[in-house]
Amino acid sequence: MGLISTKEMFKKAYEGGYAIGAFNISNLEQLQGVLKGAKAKNSYVMIQASMSAVKYAGPHTLVEMVKAASEEIGIDVALHLDHGPNLEAVKTCIDAGFSSVMIDGSHYDFEENVNITKEVVDYAHSKGVVVEAELGVLAGVEDEVSSDVHKYTKPAEAVEFVNRTGVDSLAIAIGTSHGAFKFKGEANLRFDILEEIQNKLPDFPIVLHGASAVDQDTIATCNEFGGNIAGAKGIPVDMLRKASSMAVCKINMDTDLRLAMTAAIRKFFAENPKEFDPRKYIGAGRDAIQAVVESKIDVVLGSANSIN
Ligand SMILES: O=C(CO)COP(=O)(O)O
Ligand SMILES: O=C[C@H](O)COP(=O)(O)O
Numbered sequence: 562m563g564l565i566s567t568k569e570m571f572k573k574a575y576e577g578g579y580a581i582g583a584f585n586i587s588n589l590e591q592l593q594g595v596l597k598g599a600k601a602k603n604s605y606v607m608i609q610a611s612m613s614a615v616k617y618a619g620p621h622t623l624v625e626m627v628k629a630a631s632e633e634i635g636i637d638v639a640l641h642l643d644h645g646p647n648l649e650a651v652k653t654c655i656d657a658g659f660s661s662v663m664i665d666g667s668h669y670d671f672e673e674n675v676n677i678t679k680e681v682v683d684y685a686h687s688k689g690v691v692v693e694a695e696l697g698v699l700a701g702v703e704d705e706v707s708s709d710v711h712k713y714t715k716p717a718e719a720v721e722f723v724n725r726t727g728v729d730s731l732a733i734a735i736g737t738s739h740g741a742f743k744f745k746g747e748a749n750l751r752f753d754i755l756e757e758i759q760n761k762l763p764d765f766p767i768v769l770h771g772a773s774a775v776d777q778d779t780i781a782t783c784n785e786f787g788g789n790i791a792g793a794k795g796i797p798v799d800m801l802r803k804a805s806s807m808a809v810c811k812i813n814m815d816t817d818l819r820l821a822m823t824a825a826i827r828k829f830f831a832e833n834p835k836e837f838d839p840r841k842y843i844g845a846g847r848d849a850i851q852a853v854v855e856s857k858i859d860v861v862l863g864s865a866n867s868i869n
């Protein structure tokens with residue numbers, strides 16, 4: 562058991578009409594929750610960390626922790642850098658042992674995005690590491706960069722981008738966005754764009770970021786036990802399942818795990834005012850994450866029993 566590439570899992574996901582869940586983590590219990598959920602469903606899964614999460618945990622700590630948990634829980638896993646900002650960040654993670662990286666040049670113009678992605682692909686491939694890039698801009702805030710509107714991916718540009726960079730997978734903008742506040746009105750995803758990209762790039766794995774569903778019961782639990790989260794809204798589950806049956810092979814979820822962990826810990830504190838053992842309350846958060854991951858595998862991803 563240990564860290565694996567995404568090549569094989571994406572190929573199977575594409576052919577099988579399902580998607581692999583890529584879950585963001587920054588600590589031990591989030592990691593264990595995700596891996597235990599995947600193990601219970603015999604499903605491929607990706608663990609991913611943003612650069613701020615890599616800094617929080619430490620790149621080597623993260624790699625060794627994921628390897629050890631993979632061994633102890635008994636499931637192979639890909640470890641991926643999410644939204645790598647530049648070659649230096651990518652190198653830090655590859656040299657520490659990550660099996661997959663993203664270079665996010667989506668906020669640059671097309672030519673610059675091609676150049677920075679190509680540079681990363683050359684380095685990563687020389688080390689046997691796969692690369693995800695991004696074309697099109699999701700509305701909302703991403704690290705320090707924000708955009709008020711979706712800049713939807715242009716299918717013809719996606720073809721040129723993939724051919725010129727040699728990238729292994731591509732994140733596209735079709736109306737999803739990061740965080741807990743995705744839509745003010747009706748949810749709408751541009752499946753016509755996904756379909757056109759799928760037709761123009763057959764067998765090529767597409768990635769969907771900003772794909773948390775934002776369960777309203779979980780928000781209610783947060784608020785019932787002292788939270789104050791108003792107006793949160795995610796992507797409807799049927800839209801996500803439809804995307805995963807198409808060319809989307811990787812679906813990124815962070816917010817749903819954060820909300821589940823927070824709701825469980827808030828509830829635990831409210832119901833157990835005398836407890837102060839971190840294993841009890843963080844353990845409650847870990848269990849909640851496992852439950853979310855199992856449900857995502859069944860309802861959103863369709864990836865149960867993908868490991869044979
Ligand atoms: O795309 C993500 C990480 O890259 C996470 O998206 P959510 O905020 O919708 O969970
Ligand atoms: O896409 C962003 C992820 O949700 C990670 O967010 P973060 O930078 O707060 O770790």
Ligand SMILES: [Zn+2]
Binds near residue numbers: 644665695699703
């Ligand atoms: Zn981006």
Ligand SMILES: [Zn+2]
Binds near residue numbers: 643
């Ligand atoms: Zn993202």
